[in-house]
Amino acid sequence: MTKQLIDSFTYPQANYIAGVDEVGRGPLCGDVVTAAVILDPSKPISGLNDSKKLTEKRRNQLFEVIKNNALSWSIGRASVEEIDRLNILHATMLAMQRAVKGLSIQPDFVLVDGNRCPDFGVASQAVVKGDSLVAEISAASILAKVTRDREMEELDKRYPQYGLAKHKGYPTKQHLEAIQQYGINQYYRTSFAPIKAILNKHKNSI
Missing domain, CATH: 1.10.10 (Arc Repressor Mutant, subunit A)
Known part of the structure; x- marks a missing residue:
């Protein structure tokens, strides 16, 4: 279900590809939130893109569409205590691992936004600007951002x-x-x- 893969991608034919992205590495407060998504090839979702390039209204719409149409999706996180203890990079990697572990379907390949991957126990590849290039990662970026933004809005109350x-x-x-x-x-x-x-x-x- 990948949408626009650059030529240098080299990965085996996989039955289930999970896209993973994070939100919240830069803020001064709150958890770092990650999402993992396995899309359903028979239910393509139009309009997927880097969550930061979408309006809040469109993100919220796609949030529901992704949850209702993906084969599997999962939210992972690392707490403020873990961020302070491990550092933000290691906490983010831990949150990504938790998101993939939480999927109801075990992926046989994982594509991660950015330039590094944690050990998922399966083959994986980092994709720079993957949230704009790969549908699975775009979907993950939307789920992670909407989830974290809503948590910040609740905390604001x-x-x-x-x-x-x-x-x-x-x-x-x-x-x-x-x-x-x-x-x-x-x-x-x-x-x-x-x-x-x-x-x-x-x-x-x-």
Whole structure:
């Protein structure tokens, strides 16, 4: 069900290809969220693309279409505690492994957005800009982004002072100013430089 594979792709004929992508490596708070998707060749989904290139309305529409038509899909994540303990790269790899492990169908090949793959126990290949090139990865990027964005919107209801519904936890000027004013809570990644700097500044002022 791959949609536009570049010539350098070399992988065996596979019955079930899973696409994997992540959302949330850059934000200052919240889990890093991943998704794995095996599409159904008999139910092609039109309009798949890198989730960042789609409107929020279109992402939400495709989110339901993908869940209803994929052969299998799964969401994986790594917690803030795991991000701080392992570092964001290793936490992301762990979240990807969890997403693939959560599939109801075992894939025999995995395509991952980016330039590296964790060990899935099956053959895999990293695809730079894969969320724009491979339908399975596009679908995974949409599921991961909608899932994480909705979690940030829910968190915003509990902590409206940070503006999480707007910036989704990324280090915008507004977000950094809110952290300076209100401090942080348990959802913040204390290993990230901007948070560490604010904590150190606070510590030194006491």
